[in-house]
Amino acid sequence: MKYPKNKEHFKELVIFAKKIIKICEDAGIPTIVYGSFAHFYYTKNKGINVNDIDIMIPEHKKNFPKVVRALKKNKIKYYYSPRWETLIIKKGDLKVEVDSVGKGYKTMKESTLFKSNHAKINFYGLQIRLLKLIQIEEMYGRALIESDKTKLNVIYKVDLLEKFLSRKLKGDFVVDVVKSKDLNRRDKKALEELRVKEFGEKNRKDFKKDYEPNTLWVMVKKKGRIVSFGGIRPIKVKYKSKTYNIGGVCSTISSVKKKGYGKLMVNAMVNQSKKMDKTIIGFTGKTKFFAKCGWGTKKDLIRRFVWVKKNGEKVYDNDGDGIYYEGKDKLISKVLKGKSMVEIPVEFW
Ligand SMILES: CC(C)(COP(=O)(O)OP(=O)(O)OC[C@H]1O[C@@H](n2cnc3c(N)ncnc32)[C@H](O)[C@@H]1OP(=O)(O)O)[C@@H](O)C(=O)NCCC(=O)NCCS
Numbered sequence: 001m002k003y004p005k006n007k008e009h010f011k012e013l014v015i016f017a018k019k020i021i022k023i024c025e026d027a028g029i030p031t032i033v034y035g036s037f038a039h040f041y042y043t044k045n046k047g048i049n050v051n052d053i054d055i056m057i058p059e060h061k062k063n064f065p066k067v068v069r070a071l072k073k074n075k076i077k078y079y080y081s082p083r084w085e086t087l088i089i090k091k092g093d094l095k096v097e098v099d100s101v102g103k104g105y106k107t108m109k110e111s112t113l114f115k116s117n118h119a120k121i122n123f124y125g126l127q128i129r130l131l132k133l134i135q136i137e138e139m140y141g142r143a144l145i146e147s148d149k150t151k152l153n154v155i156y157k158v159d160l161l162e163k164f165l166s167r168k169l170k171g172d173f174v175v176d177v178v179k180s181k182d183l184n185r186r187d188k189k190a191l192e193e194l195r196v197k198e199f200g201e202k203n204r205k206d207f208k209k210d211y212e213p214n215t216l217w218v219m220v221k222k223k224g225r226i227v228s229f230g231g232i233r234p235i236k237v238k239y240k241s242k243t244y245n246i247g248g249v250c251s252t253i254s255s256v257k258k259k260g261y262g263k264l265m266v267n268a269m270v271n272q273s274k275k276m277d278k279t280i281i282g283f284t285g286k287t288k289f290f291a292k293c294g295w296g297t298k299k300d301l302i303r304r305f306v307w308v309k310k311n312g313e314k315v316y317d318n319d320g321d322g323i324y325y326e327g328k329d330k331l332i333s334k335v336l337k338g339k340s341m342v343e344i345p346v347e348f349w
Contacts, residue, residue: 001124004040006049009093014124016094017053020076021128024055024098027070029063030114032056033123034131034139035097039157041121042133043164052095056131058110060085060100067098083294104260105142106172107135137161141171145220146267174221175268181213190226191217198253205251216247218268220261228254228261232272232280237305237331238343244331247273248349249282249323266293270325279327283320283348290323296332298322306341307348317348 004010017033024031035054039045057063064080067087071078080087085100101110108117108131118129131139140161143154162168178187188207196204205211212234220228230252237244249269254262273280283302284290291297301322307315326332335342 002044002046004048004050005046006051010050013050013053013094013096016091017055017096018123018126020053020089020096020098021055021123021126023070023074023076024057024067027066029057029066030129031098032114032118032129032131034136036157038131038136039161041130042136043160045160045164048160052097054097054099056099056101056113058101058114064098064100083292102260103258104264105135105138107132107138137165137169141169142173142264144169144171145173145175146264172222173264175264176217176219176221177268177272178217178219179213180208180211180215180217183207183217187217187219187226191219191229194226194229194253194255195251197255211250215250216272218265218272220265220268222261225255227256227259228252228265230265230269232269233346233349235344235346235349237345239331239335240338240340244329245278246327246329246331247276247278247280248346249280250349252282252284252286262289263293266290266295270294273325273327277327279324279329279331281322281324281332283317284323285319285321287321287323296322296324296326298324298332298336301335302348304335304342305344305348308343308345315347320348 021031033053033055035052036048036050037053040048040050057067064082064087068078068080071089076089078087078089087098089096089098101108101113114129117132119132121128121130140154140158144158158169183191191207192204207217211231214234216232218230218232219226231250233248233250235246235248237246252262252265254265269280287297287299299321302317302320305317309315322332324332
């Protein structure tokens, strides 16, 4: 039997995880183990800790409630977050996480993943399904761009896996974040064309002239091609006589839709918000999409904003929900608590 570095904790964890896996399988829900245990299993790296066990299940909308019922029946405590598509089961410091599969993976399509496209192993006495190495590689490649790069855990695991494979991970995806003023000709043209394709020729913008030079363009590229992008404009707003530097979220577009690329893009925007320590906010009708990505939303929030032109003229807009990721300034919370208007110095973005 091979064990990771934290052998004693791990032995307890295995007993607990086996119990949870059995509960799921007995309820008719197939499970696949992935995460740090899979990493340990393939690399046989005894230097790493396996602190918890991660499990995937298919058809999460249907199956999470089933898992919940089975856990209740077995009197096991859990925390379920439909928004993050995760269910966490804890017993003391032992933790098992049950997750959905997620979209947009090449090697992990739900239709085949649980039927045949997995490894089968003996997990300390229990036959289980395990993610394949190539699938783990794809997940890490994705996690690297999805999570804040300062999340050392991902970097560390990727580093270990790369050492084991003696090569760089194969990653199809890259996130580029470039200021308007620094856009190269190719990206500028591609962004302009994709925008026209989505919003029509009469809404064409020149990405160097029509946005502030420091507007950030977050671009998700798949094999070099932009599949999703969005802008964060540097905007100063005034609320109750105080000025706030915020990011105005604009032009969020996926050229290929419903493949999870938009989610990658807005997650990358959240990373930028954290990095800049700024609240970011946009107005849209695509509220559900942003809510699914974990952003705050508020119906008709645009009505609390007024564009005050240089000559003092005030312009209002009625059409748009607020979608936001709040920074330390807590601007949105303050606005939602109060009644005053937020003054913006530019047209609604
Ligand atoms: C809105 C937009 C950027 C979403 O991008 P996308 O790449 O298709 O979205 P994703 O595939 O990452 O979707 C992530 C989640 O949001 C959901 N979602 C996506 N678009 C949605 C919509 N219009 N309504 C409800 N849910 C939506 C997806 O089903 C997915 O849910 P899941 O995680 O439960 O499966 C894209 O539809 C688009 O380009 N729209 C046109 C431009 C636009 O209107 N932009 C917004 C205002 S500027």
